Amino acid sequence: MADKLMSTMHEKDMQKVTAMQKVTKILVQFLLYAFLIVMALIIVFPFYWMIISSLKNTAEYRLPVPTLFPQEIMWGNYLEAFTAANLGKLFMNTVYVGIVSTILSLVVTVLSAFAFARLEFKGKNALFAALLATMMIPGELFTITNYVTVTKFGWLDSYTVLIVPFLVSVFYIYLLRQNFLQIPNELYLAAKVDGTTDLKYLWKVMIPLSLPNLISITILKMMGAWNSYVWPRLVTSTDDYRLITNGLRDAFTDMSGQANIPVQMAAVTVVSIPLFLVFIFLRKYIMKGVSRSGIKG
Amino acid sequence: MKKRIISLLLVLAMLVSAVAMVSCGNTGDSGNEGENGGNGANKVRYDVPAEGYDGSEVTITFYHSMGARLQTVLDTYIPEFNKLYPNITIEHSSQGDYDGVRDQIKTALTAGNQPNIAYCYPDHVALYNVAKAVVPLDNFIESTITVTDANGNTSALGFTAEQIADFIPGYYAEGTAFDAAGTMYTLPMSKSTEALYYNKTFFEQNGLSVPKTWEEMGKLCEQIKAIDPDCVPLGYDSEANWFITMCEQYGSDYTSLDKNGHFKFDNDTNRGFVKMFREWHQNGWVTTEEIYGSYTSGLFTATEGQKCYMVIGSTGGASYQQPPQVDGNALFETDMATIPQVNPDAPKVISQGPSLCIFKDSNPQEVVASWLFVKFLTTNVEFQAAFSMASGYAPVIQSVQSNTVYQQWLDKANGINNLTALSVKLALSQSNAYFVSPAFNGSSAARDEVGKLMQSALVYTGSDVDAKIKELFEAAIYECEYAAH
Amino acid sequence: MKNFLQKIKFDQWKAWIYLLPAVVLLLIFTVWPIFNTLRMAFWNGYGLFKELGGELTFEFGIKNFKWVVGYGGFITCLKNTMLLTVLTVPISTILALVIAVCLNAIKPFQRFLQTIFFLPYVTNSIAIGMVFEAMFNIVGFGTTMPSYGIINNILGVFGMDPVNWINAGSSYWANIAVLTVYIVWNALPFKILILLGGLQSVNKQYYDAAKIDSTPRLRVFTKITVPLLSPMIAYVVITGFIGGFKEYSSIVGIFGDDMQAVGGESLNTMVGYIYKQLGANHEGDASAAALILFAIIFVVTMINMYVSKKKTHY
Secondary structure (H helix, E strand, C coil): CHHHHHHHCCHHHCCCCCHHHHHHHHHHHHHHHHHHHHHHHHHHHHHHHHHHHHCCCHHHHCCCCCCCCCCCCCCHHHHHHHHHCCHHHHHHHHHHHHHHHHHHHHHHHHHHHHHHHHCCCCCHHHHHHHHHHHCCCCCHHHHHHHHHHHHHCCCCCCHHHHHHHHCCCHHHHHHHHHHHHHCCHHHHHHHHHCCCCHHHHHHHHHHHHCHHHHHHHHHHHHHHHHHCCHHHHHHCCCCCCCCHHHHHHHCCECCCCCECHHHHHHHHHHHHHHHHHHHHHHHHHHHHCCCCCCCCC | CHHHHHHHHHHHHHHHHHHHHHHCCCCCCCCCECCCCCCCCCCCCECCCCCCCCCCCEEEEEEECCCHHHHHHHHHHHHHHHHHCCCEEEEEEECCCHHHHHHHHHHHHHCCCCCCEEEECHHHHHHHHHCCCECCCHHHHHCCCEEECCCCCEEECCCCHHHHHHECHHHHHHHHCCCCCCCCCCEECCEEEEEEEEEHHHHHHCCCCCCCEHHHHHHHHHHHHHHCCCCCCEEECCHHHHHHHHHHHHCCCCECCCCCCCECCCCHHHHHHHHHHHHHHHCCCEEEHHHHCCCHHHHHCCCCCCCCCEEEEEHHHHHHHCCCEECCEECCCEEEECCCECCCCCCCEEEECCEEEEECCCCHHHHHHHHHHHHHHHHCHHHHHHHHHHHCCECCEHHHHHCHHHHHHHHCCECCCEHHHHHHHHHHHCCCCEECCCCCCCHHHHHHHHHHHHHHHHCCCCCCHHHHHHHHHHHHHHHHHHHCC | CHHHHHHCCHHHHHHHHHHHHHHHHHHHHHHHHHHHHHHHHCECCCCHHHHHCCCCCCCECCHHHHHHHHCCCHHHHHHHHHHHHHHHHHHHHHHHHHHHHHHHHCCCCHHHHHHHCCHHHHCCHHHHHHHHHHHHCEECCCCCCCEECHHHHHHHHCCCCCCCCCCCCCCHHHHHHHHHHHHHHHHHHHHHHHHHHHHHHCCCHHHHHHHHCCCCHHHHHHHHHHHHHHHHHHHHHHHHHHHHHCCCHHHHHHHCCCCECCCCCECCCHHHHHHHHHHCCCHHHHHHHHHHHHHHHHHHHHHHHHHHHHHCCC
């Protein structure tokens, strides 16, 4: 199916289409959209659930048969969400940690991926295999040791402790290395002949060509800040440095540990909006791709 | 292949050097405990500094799981405490829920970063005690050292006899559940229990009476099922509480502090009541939140479709059992009673909710200051009253009930729109019925396993019930023993 | 020292400079904890609190490993881990590939649909767990008035009987089916993102060339799209396997801490076991289990790398 879709991108080239081909094309388009819409509905359902839950009252939320649309719309949940938690400060912390750690992480990742993809040095493959191996140990076991380490560094209650331990992700280095390897080696060799420095080549050629993947890493990294809960709670003791999920989870629980989920969802929805806008903005860059960068393979 | 071997060697080489480094690192903080050994009949003691609180400036950290509303109450009373002890700064923070507090402290202890005071359940304290991190309180309680507050008033560091007598005995006794000697490790902060919520309107309309025993409960379920065949008469929130409470009511074994055999719940009495309740479930008389697949409170307050007319759940969740309203009129009235008993003359109900424990610290003044704050929180009538009203949990001292504001609040209790006060009233009225299970390293496993056992037994539909129950009990014991190895 | 440096080619130490920040951070925050894990794994009966309490003297041995392997549910944990990985990785990868290619191919509503596929990133994880439970749930199963979740209602539209997916007495395979759907759902957005990014990095010239040759479309997909995307596909498969072997939170998300349907078979996994041991203060056993898991993942990843090296086109 998908192969036919690829060709639809360049309809202009397809001047001579028979009636039969036209019918097939329409049918394919129809199936294509049907498939994407069904998948989209499945993907979007939890998001919808989040919104409707944020507008229910507690009693309706706890009904045995969940309603698909709130019987009575409780805008008051949003008011309560704003007043109950210190969301403003937590949100700014998250944005700060998200941006700083994304930028630093991109630098570290690009440099490492470049070394692994383009430079020749002894023990390269062995080192890369060892790096991959570190991904295979469940991270929960790291937490206690890392906690002791950052305590000894005196990093508790700081932005540093939220940013530095997670700057290197083998996942991202691996991802970018895969991307860099795709860029023809001839380009690099040609650049070397021209006397271009590695850094300049990296900046002028490799980064533009891998922009979609760099944006992907940016999104994933931002999401890391957005969803991190255990570590910030562990290493910070006040709202001065805690992140948004800490506030979202902790502020709305009653004594018996039960969360007031509608209000919690209202808070989640509110803080999702700016994030969502950023993603729409970044999406443009992913989809722009490298087709216009003028580099020929 | 060769490179892979190199990478393995690389890892191994780093390994060896690391093991060497670890073995000479990591020293915990040294407390100043004077312990006479934990086992045997001797209580574990902590050496209270002879000068008591010397007025030095200390900062006390307090980990809890309070939501925003309760933190407001706490923040109102910290200045009251500081009027007495201006040099003690209190910093408190929420760690999510009770498990969050435990996990946080578990990690913090490894680096000596534990808070001074924390919300705790007995199981948690048993865990911290493996690291000998919790301050035994007996020497504080008994201390006659004089402390002078900022107003120039003097008082004993410890409790007076009246103060001890003021605690609700069942709550106070929870602090001694840790060893045979009865060392006191915790003080109660705020408590809840289980209660029977029932649809008073429905009961009155059908001439039903509130069951006092399980026998009566069985008959009542049958009656209700005849009136409304589609209903599930009774919902029980927590299978684990159910099992543990039944053990206590029957006087049968559950767990013990005996190190040679902690887990004693596999016995005929316990198999018997599990079998009985399985039949109840098969008859459609009872369900639980897990089995039903939704909140039992939702079933209790349902306006249409399937309903239940009784729920046994936490008094802390009373607001969820409030009857639904249409145009400002409640559709029925809820009332509350003590849960059914095996022997109504000697009732037993479980005690839940947070206690407070104090952690050892290299600075003894921090420990003393922590004690002063814990003492303030647990014995200050106004604070206990305000906290109870905001949380729906019962205060832990009896004198709160003579507080005028609190009395007025209790007087407003009703089964239509103020179930919270009603639940606290009930919790206070059964203060002689609380029991505590032994707490030891591994006791939380027993709780998890009996809950799972109860669930699995109730939903078993096969023919060989006895064999299945036997199998479930044996599996639960195996898991417990494995968890405590 | 100078001689030594001179001997090494310029390229050599330049590479290490590029790698320096990553290597230093990894040594502190990843390699060091791994060593600590090893220390705990080979210390008989190790418990962190026991050590803090001063009751423990070092005793080297493999007793912890014996405890792990001797656990009655060990085989079950292993089986569940393997099964979920083998089911979810191929399904999610193929689905993500098809969606990414489709998204890249359409014109009208392209932006809108792409935006939709980004929504999971801003949906908080608390909401996701709740919705999956509600979708498959049967409230009041076994009573006279059960009410069915969305999935069973959809089955009803097609004239099928409701299936007991996750409630009391549900079958093992029904549980696994739900987990598969949930895990695939969770994995999709990430994979779509990576593959879409990969597609955009693919040079359009290859397609133009194919068009001039009027290559059949299926051939374009199998001979151009897949090979050009192969580094990214290899990436999502390998990382998918690594993630799959660490499956845990999705099971707790739907079935709770017991990791089984009420009265059902255990759905515990290796990481589930590790968590439970950490909770029970058995850091030694947890570390030993982590090393066993590591060994398994290592072997599988090596096989994966071997296969992908043969099939990947750079």
